[in-house]
Amino acid sequence: MDLTSESTTAAVIESFAETADPRLREILQELVPHLHDFVRKVRLTLPEWEAAIEFLTAVGQRCDANRQEFILLSDVLGISMLVETINGQEAGTESTVLGPFHVVESPQRENGDTIDLLGGNEPCVITGRVLGIDGAPLPGGTVDVWQCSADGFYDVQQPDVQPLGNGRGLFHTDAEGRFHFRTVVPSHYPIPTDGPVGQLLLATGRHPFRPAHIHFIADAPGHRSLTxxxxxxxxxxxxxxxxxxxxxxxxxxxxxxxxxxQARRYGVSSPFRAASVDIVLEADRVG
Amino acid sequence: MDLTSESTTAAVIESFAETADPRLREILQELVPHLHDFVRKVRLTLPEWEAAIEFLTAVGQRCDANRQEFILLSDVLGISMLVETINGQEAGTESTVLGPFHVVESPQRENGDTIDLLGGNEPCVITGRVLGIDGAPLPGGTVDVWQCSADGFYDVQQPDVQPLGNGRGLFHTDAEGRFHFRTVVPSHYPIPTDGPVGQLLLATGRHPFRPAHIHFIADAPGHRSLTxxxxxxxxxxxxxxxxxxxxxxxxxxxxxxxxxxQARRYGVSSPFRAASVDIVLEADRVG
Structure with missing residues (x-):
């Protein structure tokens, strides 16, 4: 018997029934009806389907070692943030998106080092602690940091201007769970608009800007990683x-x-900017 | 106020409110809740999200001039067929999927020509008519044909074995709406399994085979195109x-x-295989 617009969905769900991994089976058997419902709801036409195929292909082809256009797409559709929110810690510091620029390994740096390899802008000192839920310091932890320049670009976006590793550093917490580093205040900036995701924002009248921020991934022994x-x-x-x-x-x-x-202590000129951050991590869940 | 896992969806929908094209706005404002509902329903984890980003990126990067892995993905998820079913003719010949192999222009051929440039297999004669709903022949129409070889491969899959254009032809209907050509009976075949979509089928225990078929896109003046x-x-x-x-x-x-x-009439050896097809097209919808 022929498949109808309704029975096609059941047939595709059934086609995944023999998936060995039960979680993969669950995900696919939910993905299919949600996508099919969307197609039926908007009565997607063939030219629209073709445009979607072209768009997704362009997104994939815009990705390279330094560019992740699919993360950007996930970001602007709110999916990245939704996944972060669902999986966030119950207590401790809130998580937020990874973003598309965690594409190179951050150089190992010592506390007090600068991640600003350009110079010429007002210095900024970030001091922080990595703590458990109970407030106890977490020594032996790592803090992976990346940020854009004072002009709003990440190193990988400006290979002719910024040395690779500018704005990036992997720091270790000391015996009191502390870390600190020198940098510059990052700028707000537009996400990359010279690809298909930028075209989507343009077509939908959305601005591409993010408020100024510094990224962190904090880890400590026996604790959950936090982005x-x-x-x-x-x-x-x-x-x-x-x-x-x-x-x-x-x-x-x-x-x-x-x-x-204070400027002398941190090795910067005065005046300077300063921010401090406590990153509170939940203990690992015991399985 | 912070966005929650529920309010994120409303915020993303609202972000598309200024989209100039009302149809694009409608599509995006339906896509977002369907995708978010899926993410919430399965409680997608961060490693699963990362795996999805990697998978979609790999699909995009597998596409080239001769390969359309996103169409293949749409096909195995039943989305292509669903879109065809929704948009199919109300009367006349049923439509089915375009598939990923309509990637090169079919060579112009005359009625009676062969599209089998390899030889060595039992010949096959396809005769057909393009007709309106009322049964009236449609002269001046075109029939774009593509098929795999008797071994189950399209020309673009075997550049060292098959000349480009093997299995392909663009035919014109005569004064009685007729067309005919020589070929070989196509084989059933596996869709390409050497890419991410093949890995998906492998991981889900699905076979990659399609039953033997010949593709057609039929057009005639004043009528809807049919795939x-x-x-x-x-x-x-x-x-x-x-x-x-x-x-x-x-x-x-x-x-x-x-x-x-009959073999003499069609210019083939005897015995040969033969199939006939009437392709019935609806009139164009007047806007």
Whole structure:
């Protein structure tokens, strides 16, 4: 008997019945009816289907070692943030999106090092701690940091201007769970608009901007890994992030400090900007 | 206020409110809740999201001038067939999927020409008519034909074995709406399994086979274009097409004919195989 627009869905679901991995089976058997429902709901036409195939192909072909256009697409559709929210910690620091720029390994750096390899902008000192839910410091942890420049570009976007590793560093927490590094205040910036996702934003009248932020992935022995940002208080676009990733608890003051003694201690000129962050990690779930 | 796993969806829908094209707005504002519902329903984890990003990227990067892995993905998820079914003619010949192999222009050929440039297999004669709903012949029409070889490969899959254009032809209907050409009976075949879609089929225990068929796109002045197949009666996999595309009305007998006079008329040796097809097109919808 022929498949109808309704029975096609049941047939495709059934086709995945022999999937060995039960979780893969569950995911596919839910994906199919959700996608089919969408197609039926909007009565997708053949030219629209062709346009969708072309768009997805262009997204895939725009990806390379330094560019992840599918993450960008997931970001602007709010899917990345939804996945983060669903999987976020119950207690401790909130998570937010990974974003598409965690594409190169961050160089190992010592506490106090600078991640600003360009110079010429007002220095900024980030001090932080990695803590357990009980407030106990977590020594032996790592904090992977990446951010854009004061002009709003990541190193991989400006290979002729920025050395690879600018704005990036992998730090280790000390015996008191502390880390600190020098940098510059990142700028708000547009997500890359020179690809198919940029065309989507243009066609839909959406701006491409993200508020200024620094990315962190924090890890510590016996604790869950956390992917998050700190956002720069007062940055434009805090209320309309193109990727829906702002959490109020992650907004930090980047205050100006005019104190020669502190500047000396951190090895920067005065005045400088400073922000501090406590990253609170849940213990690993015991299976 | 922070976005929750529920309010993120409303925020993303709202972000598309200024889309100038109302149809694009409708499609995106339906796509977002369907995708978000899926993510919430299965509680997609971050490693699963990463695997999905990697899979989609690999699908896009597998596409080239001769290969369309996203169409293949759409096909094995039943989406291509669903779109065809929704948009099919109300009367006339049923449609079925375009498939991923309509990637090169079919060479212009004359009625009676062969599309089998390889030789060595039992010849087959296809005769057909393009008709309106009222049964009136449609002269001045075109019939774009493509099929795999007797070994189950399209020309673009075997550049070292098959000349480009083997199995392909663009024919014109005569004054009585007729067309005919020589070929070989196509084989059932596996869809390409050496890419990410093949890995998906492998992981889900699905076979990759399609029953034997010939593709057609028929056009005639004042009529709707139709994309369809004829399937070879008795072919394996007619009841489990990997892309869900079989319609009983499209199954045709490829009978053996042992008749020297007919063989002479068509310019083939005897015995030969023969199938006939009437392609019935609806009139254009007047807007």
């Amino acid at each position: 998050t940002h700190i956002f720069v208080a007062g940055s434009p676009y805090l209320d309309s992030d193109a990727v829906f990733a702002v959490k109020q608890s992650l907004v930090a003051e980047f205050a100006e400090v005019d104190d020669a003694e | 369809t197949h004829i399937f070879v009666a008795g072919s394996p996999y007619l009841d489990s097409d990997a892309v869900f595309a079989v319609k009983q009305s499209l199954v045709a007998e490829f009978a053996e004919v042992d008749d020297a006079e």
